[in-house]
Amino acid sequence: MTLNIFATIRARVVAAVATLHPGLAADVLARIQVEPPRDPAHGDMATNAALVCAKPAGLPPRAFAEALAAALAEAPEIAQAGTAGPGFVNFHLRDAVWRGQIPAILAAGEAYGDSTLGERRRVDVEYVSANPTGPMHVGHCRGAVVGDALARLLAKGGWDVTREYYINDAGAQVQALGWAAYWRYLEALGTPLTEEEFSALVPGGLQYRGEYLSPVGVALAELNGDALAPGAMPADPALWLDIVRDFTVAAMMTEIRVDLAALGVEHDVFISEAALIAAGTVTRAMTLLAAKGLIYQGVLEPPKGKTPEDWEPREQTLFRATQFGDDVDRPLRKSDGSNTYFANDIANHADKIERGHQELVHVWGADHGGYVKRMAAAVAALSDGAVKLDVVLCQIVRVMKDGEPVRMSKRAGSYITLRDLIEEVGRDAVRFTMLTRKSDAQMDFDLNAVVEQSRENPVFYVQYAHARARSVLRAAGEPEAAELAEAKLELLVEPSELDLIRKLAAWPRTVEQAALAREPHRVAFYLHDLAAAFHLSWNRGRDDSTLRFIREEEPESTRARLALVAATAVVIRSGLAVMGVDPVEEMR
Template structure:
């Protein structure tokens, strides 16, 4: 057979369109809204065919006909299509399809022509998407929990861009509030040490509000840099007695140095944000106050008294009038305070300002990656975005990431030499490398807890998904180098009718799933699906590789069969392209050869 000349990128979408056209002919009076739930999926059991549609079941009720009757008519109509080699009704109303080999073959030259753009989508390209992730308080080194959020957020942003969205990667710097004030005091202690203070750590801790909270050695260079910048001008006795008059100088310097370190850690992980937004800057510009005024004008802010918390009543709780946001009108369980007792903004009020700023910058979809411990915060923020956006109906999605437990030798690794109390992101990268960290962090759904086994991540075995996928790409490249690096344009014209073995066809079927995987993973906000897909693709390729070792007629390069060799090289090159495309979404570099 000749290869199909007009193979679409997403053959599942293309066949769904054909199914809808057949239904409209079979059931001309069927309302269009009845077609919305028609799907085209790969069957769970590959022996049932290449695709399966639920069309007969979902239209049976509005059509007022039994699903089996519709399925039989639909199968008969689909069987007449040139890209379908067989169609049969199954079960309570499914129709299973087998695709013509030439139609499947058409995916290979298409991949070779478009390269790593294969799988690119157009969905949502008119709606700017803001993906905010990491956003760690700049009070210490990035740790393993931040690492998972950074990888998930970065891969998700890449995935949405691959699916066709206009994406901005954003880091929201939490540089306002009590924790950052505590950082200022901790940095000042390291400054005092740098200029030779006679105070003990305990004496200093007892002299400051809340005590010395950040004691890690990572602040020693910050204190020394303060000394180098200011000399002894910040020494006790040379400053006003009220810290409010000078602490901002230390705090802002410390935040800037910590953000430099955070950027360096993120760069080591391959993460580069497009925008950094400062909470302190938003507060200075009154963004939150204006947002609250806007909500008030909508009748969504009022003075009231909250009911006491459910369960045990805190000792410090008192019923007092507060400025409240009517978040229950948008699905939250209680209304939320916007002002503290001293009149300053609550953290939630400042966060309202953050989201109002994003909406004002024109984003139509907000996606945020948070630690699982912030899960309870989601309903109030959804309510705030709904209230802020009004008729604009800005989308808001939160992806939660669960904790990561680092293991070595089967035992938990509990602390870092640098941070003193936890494993830093840099520790992890130094131990196993950036690509292994990124790939492994995406091998579980983000809201599932993860054991990160340092030994298994570097193990060269099939049980290690990082190695298994990288090895598949390295094998592809080895074959192509052995063949003299044939041009993809030449391979795109290869006679693919030689690809008849079931292992070859299975690999093509897997390649043809890539556009659909991208679309589905982006819609679900689940970048781990890319890692799963690449694992399956690598497995199909390794199976074909091993078939060639057992059966010489299936080897990729056979001098006595030049046409079959070109066809198989085309398949190998297409496989390498899709692996690279998937790894690019994950932010992982492909390996040319394994050593």
């Protein structure tokens, strides 16, 4: 039997429908779903088969459902089937089917839940991609964790995943970073200027003032001496500022990599925006769109809310974004003739498509929500609709302690760094907590709560379940999985035991559903529910000695319960691996 019991039963339903109505088209059968009913009292599973197949079959949904329920009642896995509502079919599985999942879990180990759903399709997951203008902060942290967990989830779901960091190292912000590092360089030479004095010399003023650039200034001084000092270099900064800028970007990316490593976040490739521009990728992408007739010279309508006096119509180079679902066509060049950021971003996506990726996933801050439609339009245009872009938006995180917002970091100067957060509560607590809410929901990260040892702390609650399971197995002498798989599982008859098995069997479906929805927080929710079911069984044994996991006077039932405990530990580890969180062997 397949490791995904829901897939097994769905196949049984599809076969029953095809037997009852052999003329139904494949696309109709593909819409059949099997999932848990909203109310567990209605059964173990429910199917919409009658609702999607009745009309093509020329029958009322209820009549179709009643015939299907009768057919499914004859299936060896199904104990009882019945109809509900407008045409749903609900059914209970035989207890032996649920128990049969335990040996499958023990045999698979942490690979339990692995799926072929993705069919090894190549997906590029781009996340973090913070401007290299300062340390990683809490805002970056949530996107980093969500992106990394999503990449792990897609890999488990059967996709061929590339984890990508896009380095925004072109444009005005990076130039401003170069000037800020030069200020720190002068400071390291012993010829400092005040912020006011230096700002007066810099186009746009001094934008980055954090202490994190002081080591960069020192490194520049050690490498170059006073060769970059005023008077030693040409008066025109365009002839030498790139040296400082490139050195600073490299230094900042080194720091970012260190921060990401501390968080357990991995990337396979780092793609430089400046390198793409230098390689002519922007030009190639624009040429491709122009050849498709998707670039033109035109004048946009005034933005909503602007009066005629506020609006100066001018001809621009535009991309026909509205042809692909966007609200307006989008400019590709600025008034000075340089490319817009959107043009460079099109090149970024063209590069991903050229590298053979069939799906693109981005994790962005919620403030980029207005950018989604235009980027999706560009990807559709570049790939002729063959490549889909999914964007996962992450809302801001507010760090709290003792009921108050935490003050800014001294090192960064204006925000809480990722390094601060990890040092305060640890990597696993940061990662798990960041996944306890849907990414587009705002979050308060309570420093007190994430270290609290109580049921209200989901990190502790799940880790404690694994630690409890491991303590039981150690007390039993660490029995081998193969030995436990031979246990007399028919001895598992308690409702709490069967409920726990049902939770375990839901893991493969959870992986697939979360991967399709691009929602790794579902894994955290699942693990919390699984932990609750395990803690319930543990507590029942504490209250009633006959329900304890280990009873020396009942070796067979003990072995069956140990198999259940071992399977629970396996699934918790499998889920935590997707979240990038280490399982805990014992709680101290």
